[in-house]
Amino acid sequence: MHQALSPESRGVSFDMDRLPLFGRVFVPVPTGSEATAFDEHAIQTMQVPGPVLMENAGRSAALVLHRLFPRGRVVVLAGGGNNGGDGVVLARTLRAAGREVRLVGVGRSGSQTLLHGHGPSPEALPDDASRLDAVLAWGDVLVDGLLGTGIRGAARAPFDRVIQAVNRSGRPVLALDIPSGVEAGSGACRGEAVSAQVTVAFGAPKLGSLLHPGRERSGRLVAVEIGFPPWSEDAAGARLITPGWVDELRPRRAFRTHKNAEGRLLLLAGRPGMAGAAVLSARAALRAGVGFVRVASSAENRAILQMAVPEAVFVDMDDAEAVRLAAESSDALTAGPGMGTDASAARRLNRILEEMAPPALLLDADALTLLGEGRLAAFPGASAPDRRLLTPHPGELARIVEGEAGQAISDPGSAARAAAGRWEAACLLKGSPSVVAISGGGPLRVSPTSTSDLARAGMGDVLTGVAGAFLARGLRAPDAATVALHLTGRAAAMATCGGEALLPSDVVDALPMALEERGEGSTELDFPFVLLDLGPPR
Structure with a gap:
């Protein structure tokens, strides 16, 4: 006699916290x-x-x-x-x-x-x-x-x-x-x-x-x-970001090393009242393994930053000499989270790009607004195309290239490629999925770890901190973006408090687990011909 499937067995169970199976490093x-x-x-x-x-x-x-x-x-x-x-x-x-x-x-x-x-x-x-x-x-x-x-x-x-x-x-x-x-x-x-x-x-x-x-x-x-x-x-024209590929890209610490050898990052973030953006980015960068973080922020944020991130060095963003010294002794500049878009913010960032020549550069958030409005005349400074990274969400992308945010959502690959070509920089377009496009061409990089759980204010600041850390540690801009996308996505899945309750700080706290995770993942479909097993979107 025929037995119909029970309602419970009509769905397909999938452990969303486990590392999905990626049977190969290269997945076209x-x-x-x-x-x-x-x-x-x-x-x-x-x-x-x-x-x-x-x-x-x-x-x-x-x-x-x-x-x-x-x-x-x-x-x-x-x-x-x-x-x-x-x-x-x-x-x-x-x-x-x-x-x-x-x-x-x-x-x-x-x-x-x-x-x-x-x-x-x-x-x-x-x-x-x-x-x-x-x-x-x-x-x-x-x-x-x-x-x-x-x-x-x-x-x-x-x-x-x-x-x-x-x-x-x-x-x-x-x-x-x-x-x-x-x-x-x-x-x-x-x-x-x-x-x-x-x-x-x-x-x-x-x-x-x-x-x-x-x-x-x-x-x-x-x-x-x-x-x-x-x-x-x-x-x-596109390839999947896989754990094996990320493992190949990630820098390895030498047995004998020191903090300056592991990358020095200057983070320009946090106008008055926006200390949280600077805190999230700085904590994420440190968790990602960078050796030294300086945070140039509003003097009003000093006490908050020194309490929340004692491992970072505070720099008053209005002290031009202190900012100059910080920039000249940094391997990468990350600018934008909560930075502000007023005349002083534009003047400050232009001065750093023009006079202090950071070798690697990441622009996010408010810095992208300044770029789109034509107020960053000194961009890109001394950074080479493969050491420049833009990290817009669809609304910010519409500001830096002609088009609307809806186009970036419906066709993220073309939108990211347009931004990369327009500004001669790698472009990490945040979304679901997030993608990375490369200046000068090359396959689009597609993240399989994007989830609606990351749709919360502050998540972009975490991603910016991680990507900035890997820029400072010497990775090319598209590779830093690739590694950062994978690690933050996996940290979000592994966080103790997940789903709709997930906070940006939870992702930061879970980064050590994501950094330690190795292997190609697992699946109950234990057939040798299975190359990939991704859970349903959420």
């Missing part, structure tokens, strides 16, 4: 067209047979489904392209494993030969909504093999009504490669789009599954190896 994040081009390269140039790739894709997805949903009946919706072929292989594999499976063909299909004479008999798509709803209700788990990565614009008939039926079914959905209706290059949903609990991506996660709204539609994101040759680093 291709668009749909880049994935297609690599697929063709594998088949035509590297002589990997197309049916082998499809067989591996379908079987891998079937094993993932069987592990996550070990009981219940399965309805596979297969379109006419390669995505549908993957679905047919999955249906045959599950049937061979003893699962009850129905296979529904949608649109023109040439993939039924992949059944190889056994498996579930293909069914025609029901004409009316009630019959389609009944077919979907038969299943406990639905498989979306409708459209794949090739969609541009809105899904057309009959796919649009099938997607609507899937979303109203209330059944958990496993999508193949990317949820149908989500554009693989942008994450946009121009019309109906499947809402999946799990997405199994083939070869690499697609960019559209990491950008919103595609990220919400993808749920838990699993990437599996299907027999592709290794990706070259220029085969995709």
